[in-house]
Amino acid sequence: MGKVASAPDNDGRRPALLTLSERLNELIASVYPDERTRPGYARLAKEIREKTGGGISGTYLWELATGRKSNVTIRQLEALARYFGVPPEYFFNEEVSRRVSAELALASALRDARIRNIALRANGLSPTILNAILAMVNEARRVQNLPDLTNRHGHQPNSREPED
Secondary structure, three states: EEEEOOOOOOOOOOOHHHHHHHHHHHHHHHHHOOOOOOHHHHHHHHHHHHHHHHOHHHHHHHHHHOOOOOOOOOHHHHHHHHHHHOHHHHHHHHHHHHHHHHHHHHHOOOOOOHHHHHHHOOOOOOOOHHHHHHHHHHHHHHHHHOOOOOOOOOOOOOOOOOOO
């Protein structure tokens, strides 16, 4: 199969391939959030081969994850995408990558029972009360110097503005 490529930017680099390692590492961290129990690249490559039938070695996976290599084939991308449960476009399409990253962040947050409990208990509350709770959470994030998760329109990512 052919190599995945993108148009060079102003300095001659390939921007989509520059982020391949970041995107791969995001997927690995989402599946294995605890670094202490995260498998090594050889074991992870073996799991990928067993689950998808795609051929990728531990060394090559390490090279992709560390940015030392970026010349991945379409078959390898498809195997990675199948293993991690994301569309292949995740690796080279910025819009798809942002959407999948938001979904991964949500899934990661929902691993915490306290966050799940807050979400479940908020279900059924009026839009006005939900907005008040959201304002309190945003203020708590500000006090703890956490990043603002609202977009430029003042809405939470991937959410609809509730009606009053």
